[in-house]
Amino acid sequence: MAGQIIKRGEKNWLLRVFLGRDENGKRSYANEMFKGTKKKAQERLTEMLSEINNGTFVKPGKVSLNTYLDQWLEVVKPRLSERTHTDYTYLLKRYVRPSLGTRRLTEISITDIQVLYAKMTDSGLSPRIVRYVHTVLSAALKKAVKWCYLRSKALLHKY
Numbered sequence: 001m002a003g004q005i006i007k008r009g010e011k012n013w014l015l016r017v018f019l020g021r022d023e024n025g026k027r028s029y030a031n032e033m034f035k036g037t038k039k040k041a042q043e044r045l046t047e048m049l050s051e052i053n054n055g056t057f058v059k060p061g062k063v064s065l066n067t068y069l070d071q072w073l074e075v076v077k078p079r080l081s082e083r084t085h086t087d088y089t090y091l092l093k094r095y096v097r098p099s100l101g102t103r104r105l106t107e108i109s110i111t112d113i114q115v116l117y118a119k120m121t122d123s124g125l126s127p128r129i130v131r132y133v134h135t136v137l138s139a140a141l142k143k144a145v146k147w148c149y150l151r152s153k154a155l156l157h158k159y
Helices: 036-053 066-078 084-101 110-121 127-145
Strands: 003-009 014-023 029-034
Touching: 003 036, 014 036, 029 036, 066 084, 066 127, 084 110, 084 127, 110 127
Parallel strands: none
Antiparallel strands: 003 014, 014 029
16 A cells, blocks of 8 residues: 655645545545655654554544534434433533534544643532543543544543
8 A cells, every 4th residue: 555745835745545445436545734844744654554554544534523422422322311311412512512512523632621621620610520521521532433533542531
């Protein structure tokens, strides 16, 4: 499997990897913009190729956290009691969606989640509420890894 590095400006590179053909025979590529030296771009391209060979590569998507959480809540709804589903929906709507909801799922970092928890604590919320939000968000992100929306469980660490 081969990849390309295409110069897009001063220290800007487009990394492109051929993923194969889809069900209609159309070529599919993974594209990623990279800022830095050509050597660093080559290292990232090698990393992408390695992830593809290992089966751990996740094609960057444009799904926002809000969209993903809506999907996740629909999937878990049959397995939860009505009250639990209502609580999950409320906690995500009240605490997570206002600060992180509009961002792409793949762009949310551990730091973003830690900042969310710190703001919740600083605003006077009890540790119990923060833990409950963490539990719900962690469950949602674990499913995102399983569904290949995310490639790492790094976001799932305890606060």
